[in-house]
Amino acid sequence: MIPRCRALAMLAALALISPLSFGAPAQGHDYPTEGRVEYVLSCMDDNGHDFVNVYKCSCAIDKIAQVLNYDDYVEQSTFSKYATLGGEGGAEFRVDRAKAQTKKFRDLQRDAFKACGIVQRTSTGK
Template sequence: MIPSCRALTVVAFLSLISSLSIAATGGGGSGAAPAKTHDYPTEGRVEYVLGCMEDNGREFANVYKCSCAIDRIAKVLPYDDFVEQSTFSKYATLGGEGGAEFRVDRAKAQTKKFRELQKDAFRACGIQAAAAAK
C-alpha cells in the first residue's frame, strides 16, 4: 500500500516542526544556552500551525510564519494556559446556551489576553494584520 500524498505531507511537516523546535531550543549543538520557552507538545504546536495556516493562507511560507507565532506564544505562556485561553478565544462567539460558559467575565478576560498575545506574535512573525483580526 502506497501512503497518500497528504500522509507524506503531514510526516514531512512534523519532521520540519521537530527540527525547528530543536533549533529554537539550542539543541543543535551550538553550545549556547537554550532560550527560555515553555514545553509545548509537538502535537499542540502542529495543531496551532495548521489552524493558523487555515486562517491565513496555505502558502508554504506560512509554515514558518505560523511556527514563529506559536514559538513566540510559547515563550510567555505555559501550555495549560495556552490551551485554556485559545479555547476561550475560539468559542467566544458560540451562541446559545452551550456558549454561555465562554461569555462569563473570566472567559472574556482570557480571550482578550490570548488575542492580544496572538496579535503581537502575528505582527512579529509577518502574518498580515487583516488575518490577525479574524
C-alpha cells in the same frame, strides 16, 4: 506522491522539531508536538497554505510558548475559539473571566503574528 495535506503536516512537524528551521529553538515553555502541529495547521487554514506559512505559523506558536505554559495556552485559546458561540452552550464562554482570557490570548496572538510576519486573511474569532 504524498497528498498535499499530508505533506504539509509532515513539513509542519519537521519545522517544529528541526533545529535548522530558525536556528536554536527559543527558550520557553515545552508544548507537546501534537499541540504545536495542530496550531500550525489551524494557523495555515486561516492564513493560507503557502509554504512560507509553515515557518510563520511555527514562529507564532514559538512566540506564544515563550509567554504561556501549555495549560494556560489551552485554556486561553479555547476561550478565544468559542467566544462567539451562541446559545446556552456558549454562555460559559461569555462570562467575565472567559472574556479576559480571550482578550489576553488574542492580544498575544496578534503580537506573535506581527513579530512573525503573518497578515491575517480572515477574521475567525481565534
